[in-house]
Amino acid sequence: MWWYVVKRLLQTIPVFLGATLIIFVLLKIRPGDPILNLAGNKPVSQEVRDALAAQYHIDDPLWQQWLFFVKHAITLDFGNTFAGQPVIELIKQTFPVTVVLAVMALAFDGILGIGLGTIAGLRRNGWFDSSMLVLSLLLLSIPIFVLGFVAQLAFGVKLGWTSPTVGGDWNVGKLILPAIVLAVANFAYTLRLCRTSVAENLSADHVRTARAKGLSGRKVVVNHVLRNSLVPVITYMGINLGSLMAGAIITETIFNIPGIGNAAFTAIFKGETSTIVAIVTFMVMVYVLMSLLVDLLYAVLDPRIRYA
């Protein structure tokens, strides 16, 4: 077990360094004066210029600059937005609502995807399975923002079940609709993966043995089929945290949720590349950390992984 944890932790280091290197290289190949870029292309005095050059180590060799970039990322020092607010302040203000939104989306994705996927898998090729297949294909082929607008219009404006936009005073009730929209894209994959996995496990030897012992159908499904089928589904949901964060940029923009995705969209809209890079770096860090946690959790749940 500990050996696995150490191995997995060691694997994270090159991934993290590599990801920051890619972002750093992209940042460096940007044309123009880096100091002007940092200051939002406003003219700066010599003192400010020297201070910024010292702060961002612009005169150092590139590899040192990269190490400083990594150091700043680890210590969460992302510099300032063009308006002068430290980016980490912006992240602190906006991240909590995104976490709530993402957790809610993950819950919807998990409950609906696993629930419906299991039913479809148990009755493979029946009418329920076929209609779920059609539903998931349709959901896959519609962009999330179109779905967001339609949901906003239908449930928020026309039916008035929920407020169409969230705004500054957000609460969990207002986030339900955006969370469902955010969950939809992943839901289609979770459903199909769960269905295939359940259907495969149904014909496994240990399930037949459980049946032969005379266990009730319900017990066989819950204890023997589901437990084994959920392993790939849960990994997939872990991997999907990344697309959840990218989806948050779109969902938060549509429903005007004051989260980190909305902050990213504002930065994109204003062309503040350094702020975009800071936020994306933060999101990638969160993602790498979350994948690590999912993998470790997984080793606790599934003995085959820790002893492999």
Next chain:
Amino acid sequence: MPETRPGQERFVAPVDQTPLRAIDAVDVDAVPESQWKEAWKRLRVSPLFWLSVVIITFIAVMIFFPTLFTSSDPSRGSLDNSFEPPSEGHPFGYTQQGYDVWARTVYGARASVAVGVLSAIMTAVLGMITGAIAGFYGGIVDTLISRVSDIFFSIPLLLACIVVISVINNMWPNRGFWGAVAVVVVALSLFAWPQITRQMRGAVLEIKNLEFVDAATAIGATRMTNLRRHIVPNALAPVIVASTISLGVFIVAETSLSFLGLGLPSNVASWGNDLSAAQNQVRSGQHLQLMYVPAAALALTVLGFILLGEAVREALDPKARKK
């Protein structure tokens, strides 16, 4: 020898009296059919396949002969026509800028499908080469490729594209149609290849240890011949399926990028741009056709490619279907 009791006598017919017709019918000299030919046989009778062929053919006709569908010019907008209702020859009316909605949708197919097809091809080529090398040579080469692909895989696709395209926007502000398409394609495939690499690597690892490869080596095939003639062609099936499905995903990704203002520039007619331009009207619940028409075209196209991928998957792997 034990004694035979009545009823236990066995009778075995002489060979010439029991012709094993099924076995005799097998033509031992016939060339075995390739998996592609067999797959094609199953594909031919799949309704899913023909449905996807109809959809894709329709979209292809729309791309190559747009004048069959509309006689309006998609790039000519006149504010005189702003929000004009549908009329003869303009079945869905006009946008705020006075563009013909239907003409924009017909001509928009070109950009959206170009992004999808080119990204899928580039991702498949990158992934197949790296995956085959990693799986075949193993050792340090494998470790290196796998770690690098882990790194690219660790950055979510859309987030990565946001950074790449933001940076390129600073460097290359005015790029024409193909320049704009190229930027989106490069950004998407730069971060999407690891998935294909993993699949290809897995398939090559599995196949390179099969007996027919040993047999080829025994009759004097070199390592390169083995890789080229025996391993890669047999490892292609899952990669082709994944690439076909990813084509649809890339088309959707382009519209998401356009929604964020980072896809194709707004002067290019594309579904992403039309949808993104429609958001203000749709928000206020008016002129809904501005969103529904391009969205329907987009959904149909993506569905076509996903269905094609599914049909090919079933045809190549009949075992999965029977189970």
